[in-house]
Amino acid sequence: MSQNTEQEFVNSRLWNLFRSRFKSSTTEASYWSDIQEFCRFTGKAFSDTDTGDVVRYYEYLSDRTEQGKISPLTMTKKFRELHSFAMFCAGSEEADDQKSSEDYFQPYLKQMAKERRLARSIPVEDMDALLQAVSGNLMSYAILTLMYRAGLSSTEIINLDGEADFIRYDDGIYAVVKGRRELCRIPEDAWQILTAYMEQRDIHSSLFYNRSGRPLNAMYISRMMKKYCRKAGIQNYSAESIRNSCAFNLFAYGAGPEQVAEQMGRTERQIKRYKGISYRGNLRKHAEDLVKMKIEKP
Numbered sequence: 001m002s003q004n005t006e007q008e009f010v011n012s013r014l015w016n017l018f019r020s021r022f023k024s025s026t027t028e029a030s031y032w033s034d035i036q037e038f039c040r041f042t043g044k045a046f047s048d049t050d051t052g053d054v055v056r057y058y059e060y061l062s063d064r065t066e067q068g069k070i071s072p073l074t075m076t077k078k079f080r081e082l083h084s085f086a087m088f089c090a091g092s093e094e095a096d097d098q099k100s101s102e103d104y105f106q107p108y109l110k111q112m113a114k115e116r117r118l119a120r121s122i123p124v125e126d127m128d129a130l131l132q133a134v135s136g137n138l139m140s141y142a143i144l145t146l147m148y149r150a151g152l153s154s155t156e157i158i159n160l161d162g163e164a165d166f167i168r169y170d171d172g173i174y175a176v177v178k179g180r181r182e183l184c185r186i187p188e189d190a191w192q193i194l195t196a197y198m199e200q201r202d203i204h205s206s207l208f209y210n211r212s213g214r215p216l217n218a219m220y221i222s223r224m225m226k227k228y229c230r231k232a233g234i235q236n237y238s239a240e241s242i243r244n245s246c247a248f249n250l251f252a253y254g255a256g257p258e259q260v261a262e263q264m265g266r267t268e269r270q271i272k273r274y275k276g277i278s279y280r281g282n283l284r285k286h287a288e289d290l291v292k293m294k295i296e297k298p
Contacts, residue, residue, distance in 0.1 A: 009039035010046050011089075018088050023132040023298075027124055034078045035085055047089065054104040076112045077124070079105050084125050122245050126234045133232035135298035139208055140224055142197040147239060149190040151246035152177065154221040154239040156184075160207040163198055166191075193297055 019028045039046055041060065042053040061075045083105035090103055122130070127148060134140045146152045152175075159178045166186065167174050173191045174183035186194070198207075206215035221239050229236045 008045060010035060014089055018085060021125075022128050023135065024128055027128045030077075030124065031081050031085060034081045037078075038082055046085070049086070049104060051104045054108070058108050072112070076109070079108055079112065080123050080125075083109055084123075122237050122241050126232070126237070127242070127245065129232040129234050130228055130237070131298075134228045138193075138197045138200065138298060140228065141298050142194050143208060143221070143224070144242060145190045145193045146186075147242040148246055149187045150175070150184060151243055152184065153243055154218060156180075158206070158208060158216040158218070158221065161205065162203075162207050165207070166194075196297055 015032075019031070022028045022031075035046060038049075038057060041057055042049065044053065058079075061070065061078065064070045065072055065075050083103060086103040086105055131141070131144065134144060143154075143157055146157055147154070156177050156179065160175070165176045167176065167183065172188065173186040175186055177184045201207075202209075202213065204213045204215075208216050210216060210220060225239055225242075226236055
């Protein structure tokens with residue numbers, strides 16, 4: 001293992017260009033952490049990566065997955081991020097002064113594709129692009145945040161009446177959601193965005209409303225998704241895929257089935273389609289506190 005510092009592992013000009021695409025500082029932190037982990041494993045600068053390095057890293061993560069130390073979703077997340085950065089480096093003019101870059105990670109994503117059949121989710125870089133595209137519309141931004149961070153469905157969101165549906169307890173904010181027996185915890189970052197929206201909204205019979213002041217419907221949400229996915233330049237994702245990502249993120253960072261089921265308003269039997277291995281259900285922290293991804297205000 002070389003004694004390279006973290007700064008020496010990655011071309012700073014390339015990294016600054018790459019990270020400037022992100023809306024969320026925690027998206028940046030997630031990428032930086034996984035890139036540095038890979039480089040520390042290889043002992044090389046990222047630009048010197050060869051196919052043997054990726055093979056060894058894949059085998060290392062596979063072993064950790066089999067031992068139950070990480071989930072298959074965490075492994076997929078790491079490879080997605082490494083693939084995305086490698087693709088950026090390969091296509092950047094800033095890489096001219098470096099060894100020719102090549103993406104050795106992409107072939108392994110094909111092997112991991114079977115996980116997507118469990119429940120379709122949205123890659124973190126696409127979610128970040130979507131948030132960037134919708135940042136000029138605070139209502140749509142708040143809706144996406146509630147799906148992605150709180151695990152609320154589009155139906156649950158359009159049925160929210162207003163501020164009275166949210167209750168503050170000593171440990172945080174909870175929502176009264178129609179159709180659920182239990183309250184739904186709202187993560188702090190989502191609550192800050194929702195508060196900003198509520199401070200500037202007009203008072204109507206529903207929390208979210210159209211230009212006429214009437215409650216939204218499922219068709220509105222569907223059209224909203226198509227509009228902003230197109231603006232973000234990403235494939236057309238459904239509202240359900242955004243919500244699925246909440247469960248994926250919780251599992252990827254170590255939440256147990258019971259925690260995820262409670263947050264998503266599902267039974268443990270239903271929630272198993274979101275996970276790849278059996279988890280040790282012994283975590284004490286609130287499920288959303290395990291997730292490193294947070295969303296900033298637009």
